Amino acid sequence: MPVSKKEMSACPIDAMLSVIDGRWKGTILWRLSDGPLRTSELRRSIPGITERMLIRHLQDLVRDGILIRHQEDAVPPCVRYSISKYGWTLVPVLETICTWGRTHLQRLNRGR
Amino acid sequence: MPVSKKEMSACPIDAMLSVIDGRWKGTILWRLSDGPLRTSELRRSIPGITERMLIRHLQDLVRDGILIRHQEDAVPPCVRYSISKYGWTLVPVLETICTWGRTHLQRLNRGR
DNA sequence: AGTTGTACTGACAAATCTGTCAGTACAGAC
DNA sequence: GTCTGTACTGACAGATTTGTCAGTACAACT
Numbered sequence A, B: 001m002p003v004s005k006k007e008m009s010a011c012p013i014d015a016m017l018s019v020i021d022g023r024w025k026g027t028i029l030w031r032l033s034d035g036p037l038r039t040s041e042l043r044r045s046i047p048g049i050t051e052r053m054l055i056r057h058l059q060d061l062v063r064d065g066i067l068i069r070h071q072e073d074a075v076p077p078c079v080r081y082s083i084s085k086y087g088w089t090l091v092p093v094l095e096t097i098c099t100w101g102r103t104h105l106q107r108l109n110r111g112r
Numbered sequence C: 001a002g003t004t005g006t007a008c009t010g011a012c013a014a015a016t017c018t019g020t021c022a023g024t025a026c027a028g029a030c
Numbered sequence D: 001g002t003c004t005g006t007a008c009t010g011a012c013a014g015a016t017t018t019g020t021c022a023g024t025a026c027a028a029c030t
Helices: A012-020 A025-032 A039-045 A051-063 A091-110 B012-020 B025-032 B039-045 B051-063 B091-110
Strands: A067-072 A078-083 B067-072 B078-083
Touching: A012 A025, A012 B012, A012 B025, A012 B091, A025 A039, A025 A051, A025 A078, A025 A091, A025 B012, A039 A051, A039 A078, A051 A067, A091 B012, A091 B091, B012 B025, B025 B039, B025 B051, B025 B078, B025 B091, B039 B051, B039 B078, B051 B067
Parallel strands: none
Antiparallel strands: A067 A078, B067 B078
16 A cells, blocks of 8 residues: 555545645645746745755646746756646636635634 | 644645645545445445554544544444534535546546 | 454554755856 | 855755554454
């Protein structure tokens, strides 16, 4: 049995979660849904994230086909990330998740 | 900065994922969406899960208000879990996740 | 009398994920 | 000539999650 869901079960729920699961992936996609950003712009727009984690998550998302990496061959390097056509199919799902999450947060706050 | 999303950020996406995140939680909810089950029935219906993990996840889900634990005081003990009214608001979200996950799995299979 | 089944807990090992730190190569600013 | 910024990699520590194993108390069955 796989220890992690990332090792890919045939369960569609697990398959979906393996794509957005990661401490910062939701936030990254959220930022990029307003338009493409450079690596350093993303880093500055997400308080608390480290460069290392940002790049690891970006690579995951590119590998899964959600993001596209545009590199302009220049010095200093200039890399821009954008949501792919396929990635856009994920955005409405994130919005559904977000809507439920918002009511959940309200429920938690009412609870005390 | 929290190491884990479980420590509760204000991000609605993270809040939602913290509820269903866990190696087997999706599967547990999936099984229970067909109706209440006893602990041991759940365990037998989910191949690969251990009793320890099942119980840990069940307790999380009860704590989050998603499941209800019905105990009949009898020997041997008889405990049944069902999805709460609040938990049912989560089910359509899981279905959305599942739908996307299914197309994602198809895409992965076409890719080789 | 020994085994099985029920629903759980506690202690701990193993796997995985996240964060920290140093280092790369080059350009432009000071 | 030193410092800053760019986009990354590699090695490793620390945290978190998952899995393994033993143990509980009682009843029913053989």
